[in-house]
Amino acid sequence: MTCPVPYVAAMAPYTLADLGxxxxxxxxxxxxxPPSPKALAAAQDALTQTQLYPDPDWVDLRQAIAETHQLDPDMILCGAGSMELTGCLIRAYAGDGRAVLGTEYGYAFVASAALQAQAVYRQVPESGLTVSIDAILDNVTPDVAVVLLCNPGNPTGTMVPSVEVLRLRADLPEHVLLVVDQAYAEFCDASNDPSGIFALAQRGDTVILRTFSKAYGLAGARVGWGCFPPAIAAQVRKLLNPNNIAAVSQMMAAAAMRDRxxxxxxxxxxxxxxxxxxxxxxxxxxxxxxxxxxxxxxxxxxxxxxxxxxxxxxxxxxxxxxxxxxxxxxxxxxxxxxxxxxxxxxxxxxxxxx
Incomplete structure (x- = not known):
């Protein structure tokens, strides 16, 4: 009988919500x-080109994101949802005796991604269902390679202000990669200016992830993106599936991003x-x-x-x-x-x- 490798056999499958x-x-x-009418119109246009492979470099989508958030398009990577980017980041920077540090009620997929990379996954306590920056810092051990912070949090919905995220990065060892998952950030951007968080990517040791699945109404299109330091982007790009985002999804996401x-x-x-x-x-x-x-x-x-x-x-x-x-x-x-x-x-x- 053909057998899987032991660590895969020992894993439980990632569990999505019971759809009932x-x-x-x-x-x-x-x-x-529903999503922007402009996104729906873009999808109709894209359907006439489905005999072609999608753009593997997401050029127009990256340009739309860069224009909207005043970012360098060369620092943007796109994935089939932010889940793909999360998994590739952990595979690239954890495993092989390296640990991933999350929080008590952090996104459950991180544990699965750590197992896939054969990395140790640890969670630190939250305080009142809210991330504690001090608890994260107190639990950084020499083997920690990646700290993953969901802000706002899922499933709590709570948030720590940007100044606390900046403090976390300032106090973490430079060799530790900080990944800030901002899947719900559009719901608080107006009161929590994201520019300082995006600027962290310029340091070379921080990645900011976002998605089109929530505020843009494109969960079915499966499009996520992140602001990456170039050196980290080069490593993660090796692990992304080529042509990972369908042409229809790319065009919908670009149109949605431009319809702020x-x-x-x-x-x-x-x-x-x-x-x-x-x-x-x-x-x-x-x-x-x-x-x-x-x-x-x-x-x-x-x-x-x-x-x-x-x-x-x-x-x-x-x-x-x-x-x-x-x-x-x-x-x-x-x-x-x-x-x-x-x-x-x-x-x-x-x-x-x-």
Whole structure:
């Protein structure tokens, strides 16, 4: 019998959210609103060229990102979602006795990526469901090669200000690669100027990752990007799949990036639903951290209560994301959907909690 290599055989597969069959999903952190009409028009144009391979250098997409964020296009790499970039970064810089350091409630895919690289993965405690920069610094041991910071955090939705991220980089050893995953940054860019974070890439030891899956409404297109120091980009590029982003996806993402007004309207409309929903959940007695994303974390009085509410929601045709896999079995994570779905969820929560 043909056998896999031992470390792969020992791995558990990465688990995505339970999509629940015919249930309305509030579990995937997808946008409640469709992408820019300009992105949809670009997709139609791209369909006439699908006999051709996509641009392996993402030239127009990189130019759109660079123009929008005032970056050097030569420092931008694009991936099939930011997951691909995360995995390649860890394979390039961890493993072989090198460790990856994350936080208690950091993005779960990082653990899988570390296993794929045969690297040690460690998590440091968070404080009040929020990243503690001091805890990260206190746990940097000589074998740590990569520190991965999700900011804003998933599944907590909480955020540390840019000044704290700058302090982290300043106090980390120079040989440690800092990766800042900003998948939800568009939801807080207006109040948390990202220019200082992007500037960290100029140091040569920091990478900033973003995605089109959330605020741009392109989760199905699978496009992520990052601002990379050139030396790091050269190494990661060796591990990226050639032609990794379909031509249709590239053209949609470039058009979406250039339509900033539409993205900002998605953010505004999402916040207009999210904030009242969170407030009303708090009024029901739930612990709900302030969210800087397109979801909210709901903390119940007990694990049993969270399970009972989960079942009540499922019976009503709704599916939130259980958080036991993140060490938060008393929590459910609710993606912000359209207003009617959120009202329906609130009604079920109120009935179940009463």
């Amino acid at each position: 069959g015919d249930l309305i999903s509030m579990a995937q952190n997808e946008s409640a609103f 007004a539409h993205m900002q309207e998605i953010v505004r409309r999402t916040e207009a639903i999210r904030n009242p929903f969170a407030s009303r959940c708090r009024a029901l007695g739930l612990d709900v951290p302030h969210s800087h994303t397109n979801f909210v974390l709901l903390r119940f009085g007990s694990v049993d209560q969270a399970a009972e509410v989960d079942q009540a929601l499922r019976r009503a045709g709704l599916l939130m994301r259980g958080m036991a896999g993140y060490g938060l079995p008393d929590c459910l994570r609710a993606t912000i959907c359209d207003a009617a779905v959120m009202e329906r969820a609130l009604s079920i929560l109120k009935e179940a909690l009463s």
